[in-house]
Structure formats: C-alpha cells, structure tokens
Amino acid sequence: MEEILKQIRFGLVVIMALMVVLAALTATLVAVYSFPKQMTIIQEENSPLAAKNQASDPNKGKEIIWKAPEVDQITDRELKEMILYGKDLIANTSKYLGPKGMVGQLSNGMNCQNCHMDAGTKPFGNNYSAVFSTYPKFRARSGTSETIVKRISDCFERSLNGTKPDSNSKEMKAMIAYMKFLGTGIEKGTTPKGAGLQKLAYLDRAADPTKGAHIYEAKCKSCHGANGEGILAEDKTAFVYPPLWGKDSYNDAAGLHRISNFAGYVKNNMPFGASYENQLLSDEEAWDIAAFVNSQARPHKDQQQDWVDISKKPVDFPFGPYSDKFSESQHKFGPFEPIKNAINK
Numbered sequence: 001m002e003e004i005l006k007q008i009r010f011g012l013v014v015i016m017a018l019m020v021v022l023a024a025l026t027a028t029l030v031a032v033y034s035f036p037k038q039m040t041i042i043q044e045e046n047s048p049l050a051a052k053n054q055a056s057d058p059n060k061g062k063e064i065i066w067k068a069p070e071v072d073q074i075t076d077r078e079l080k081e082m083i084l085y086g087k088d089l090i091a092n093t094s095k096y097l098g099p100k101g102m103v104g105q106l107s108n109g110m111n112c113q114n115c116h117m118d119a120g121t122k123p124f125g126n127n128y129s130a131v132f133s134t135y136p137k138f139r140a141r142s143g144t145s146e147t148i149v150k151r152i153s154d155c156f157e158r159s160l161n162g163t164k165p166d167s168n169s170k171e172m173k174a175m176i177a178y179m180k181f182l183g184t185g186i187e188k189g190t191t192p193k194g195a196g197l198q199k200l201a202y203l204d205r206a207a208d209p210t211k212g213a214h215i216y217e218a219k220c221k222s223c224h225g226a227n228g229e230g231i232l233a234e235d236k237t238a239f240v241y242p243p244l245w246g247k248d249s250y251n252d253a254a255g256l257h258r259i260s261n262f263a264g265y266v267k268n269n270m271p272f273g274a275s276y277e278n279q280l281l282s283d284e285e286a287w288d289i290a291a292f293v294n295s296q297a298r299p300h301k302d303q304q305q306d307w308v309d310i311s312k313k314p315v316d317f318p319f320g321p322y323s324d325k326f327s328e329s330q331h332k333f334g335p336f337e338p339i340k341n342a343i344n345k
Contacts, residue, residue: 063193064193065123065192065193065194065276066123066127066129066186066192066193066194066195067123068121068127068129068182069181069182069184069185071083071084071087071181074181079177082173082174082177082178083174083177083178083181085170085171085174085178086174086175086176086177086178086179086181087119087178089112089171089174089175089178090111090112090113090116090119090120090175090178091111091112091113091119092111092238093107093110093111093112093113093160093238094107094109094110094111094237094238094239095237095238096171097156097162097165097171098110098237098238099237100236100237103171104165104171106156106160106162106163106164106165107156107160107161107162107163108160108161108162108248108249109232109237109238109239109248110159110160110238110239110242110243110248110249110250111238111239111242112155112159112160114239114242115155115159115250115255115256115265116128117269120178120179120182121182122269122275123194123268123275123276124194124196124197124198124264124268124269124275124276125265125268125269125275126196126197126265127182127194127195127196128178128179128182128183129182129183129186129191129192129194129195130183130186130190130191130192130195130196131148131151131179131182131183132148132179132180132182132183132186133183133186133187133188133189133190133191134189134190134191135147135148135151136148140307140309140312141306141307141312142305142306143307143308143309148176148179149167149172149176152164152165152172152175152176153165153167157253157301158250158251158253158254158255158301159250159251159254159255159256160250161248161249161250161251161254161299161301194276197261197264197265197268198264198267198268198276199260199264200260200263200264200267200283200286200287201283202334202335202336202337202340203283203284203287203334203335203336204335204337205334205335206291206330206333206334206335207259207263207287207288207290207291207333207334208288208291208333209288209291209292209295209333210292211288211292212288212289212290212291212292212293213292215281215285215288215289215292216289216292216293219270219271219280219281219289220244220270220271220289223241223271223272224241224242224243224244225241225243227245227246228243228244228245228246228249228293228296229243229246229248230242230243230244230248230249244293244296245293245296245297245298246296246297246298247298247299249298249299250298250299251298251299251300251301252298252299252300252301252303252318252319253301253303253306256294257294257298257318258294258314258316258317258318259287259290259291259294259316259318259332259333259334260290260314260315260316260336262289262290262293262294263283263286263287263289263290264286266281266286266289266290267279267281267283267286270289287334291332291333294318294332303319310322310323311323311343313331315331315336315339315340315343316331316332316334316336317331318331318332324339324342324343325342326338326339326342
C-alpha cells in the first residue's frame with residue numbers, strides 16, 4: 001500500500017511539473033502571436049545585419065562630384081613629363097608665355113588658372129574635366145565644330161588678351177595631354193558633376209553695379225586692388241592675384257565678360273577660401289559683383305565674326321545686335337527672365 005501511495009505522489013509531482021511547463025509554453029506562444037510586429041522589430045534591431053544597414057553612409061543621397069586623377073598613377077615616363085609640363089603651363093602661363101615668357105610672349109601676364117582654378121582641377125572652378133569628353137563640339141559663337149586646339153586658342157586671344165600658340169607646338173600638345181589626362185574615365189559625350197561653372201538662378205531684378213562696388217570694396221579689394229589692377233609677383237613676370245579690369249585683364253570677348261559666367265564663378269571660388277562646399281557670397285552678391293566688375297574698362301576684341309546667327313546669342317551677351325526687342329543694358333544686367341521667356345515662346 002505504501003508503494004502505491006509513493007507512485008501516486010510521484011505521478012502528481014510529474015503532472016504538476018508538466019502543467020508548469022505547459023503554462024510557460026502557452027504564455028510564450030501567446031506573446032509571439034499577439035505581438036509579432038514588435039518581436040520582429042526587436043529581433044531586427046538587435047541583429048548584426050540591422051546594425052550594418054543602419055550605419056550612416058556619407059555618400060547616401062549625394063551626387064558624386066568629379067575629382068581630378070592623380071598624376072602619380074602614370075607609369076609612362078615621357079607621357080608623365082608631357083602631362084606635368086601641360087599642368088605647369090596652365091598654372092604658370094605667364095612664366096612661359098607671358099610678356100617676359102621664357103618660351104614666347106603670347107599673353108598678358110595672367111595665368112590660365114586665374115580663370116581655371118587650381119590648374120583646372122577645382123570642382124565648379126571652371127575645371128577641365130569635360131574638355132576631352134565633349135570636344136570636338138559645335139559652338140554657336142563661332143558657328144562651327146571646334147576642336148580643343150581652337151578652344152585653347154580662344155582662351156589665349158580672349159581671356160589672356162594675347163595671341164594663340166602654334167597648334168603644333170610642344171606647349172599646345174602638352175596642354176592637350178594634360179586636359180586629356182584630367183578626363184580619364186569620363187565617357188565620351190558626358191559631363192561630370194562639378195564641371196565648368198555653376199549657373200545661378202536669375203534675379204528678379206537687374207544686377208546692380210553700385211551694390212557690387214560696395215561688396216567689392218569689402219570683400220575683393222584686398223587681393224585685386226582698389227582699381228582692379230591685381231597684385232604682381234615680386235619678379236614682375238606674373239600676377240599673384242589677377243587684375244579684374246584694365247589693360248592687363250581679360251578682354252570684352254572673354255567668357256567671364258558675361259555676368260552669368262562671372263557670377264557663377266565667384267559664387268564657388270571667391271573670396272579667398274570659398275568653394276562649392278563653403279560658399280561665402282549670396283547669389284545676389286555674386287550677381288552684383290559681376291555687374292560691377294564687368295562694367296569697368298578693359299581691352300576690346302573685334303567680335304564681328306562671332307554670333308553670325310544673332311538669335312543664338314545668350315540672354316546675357318552684352319553687345320547687340322539682338323533678334324529681340326530688349327535693350328543692350330538689359331541683356332548685360334538683366335532682369336533676364338523676360339528675355340528668356342520671349343526667346344522660348
């Protein structure tokens with residue numbers, strides 16, 4: 001009888017244990033099926049995969065800005081020397097081809113990089129990233145398909161107010177080699193982000209040279225001079241800071257003589273220390289400075305062969321005749337939106 005009682009007690013203990021286990025299991029199942037979304041979130045948030053996915057991506061949502069390739073990657077010694085010479089010509093044009101140039105006297109003392117920042121490598125600094133990928137190309141100003149040789153020649157005759165280099169010269173070939181190198185990896189016919197200049201939105205008013213004069217006085221004069229004369233290097237062969245008007249500056253046929261180009265240029269590059277990531281001027285300030293600078297006297301170039309089809313002139317081309325009713329003053333300073341709307345009708 002005692003043995004039977006022991007077995008009964010043991011059976012009751014087992015049954016009670018099973019009931020505890022069953023209760024615990026039931027509670028677990030209820031929790032899982034009652035709160036599946038919460039459980040899933042907890043599991044995902046604590047998983048290694050979730051941690052990886054939640055790590056911040058510095059490039060997420062950002063456009064990739066072009067960056068110049070490194071010359072050190074070139075293994076061909078002769079090619080590397082040619083490219084480096086081309087770079088030096090862009091950075092120190094006056095040293096080689098200025099009024100006291102050691103190779104020739106073709107330009108006004110400015111350097112190509114006075115308009116093409118950091119030897120043509122700075123994003124939104126009028127860089128050369130898209131030159132080799134987009135040339136030859138048709139340009140409405142000349143009405144022809146232009147080569148890189150023609151484009152460089154124009155810079156010498158307009159922005160450097162000088163004479164074009166011999167197309168077969170070592171110097172021309174070196175500058176082309178350098179521009180081709182900067183276009184490494186860029187597909188033909190494409191333009192990378194950061195190429196050229198930023199095009200600013202048009203103002204709803206005319207750009208104001210008087211306002212620009214005050215901004216120039218406060219933010220530009222210290223480098224470019226009270227009279228826009230720039231600052232010469234000690235050896236007098238080149239400018240540390242280029243002239244913005246006067247006899248030694250770019251002439252009135254240069255691209256920067258259009259105020260939309262000048263405004264876009266200074267927006268990301270001026271005053272000293274500015275970049276597309278660290279803009280120091282508002283859009284209005286950039287437009288007004290452009291209006292002031294391009295109102296000043298500078299060398300003149302005959303442009304009778306430019307814009308044979310006058311309907312192709314940009315809205316801010318500062319010299320008539322035009323195919324529309326708007327004045328030369330409005331084409332120079334704006335407002336430009338009415339002109340653009342009339343052209344697009």
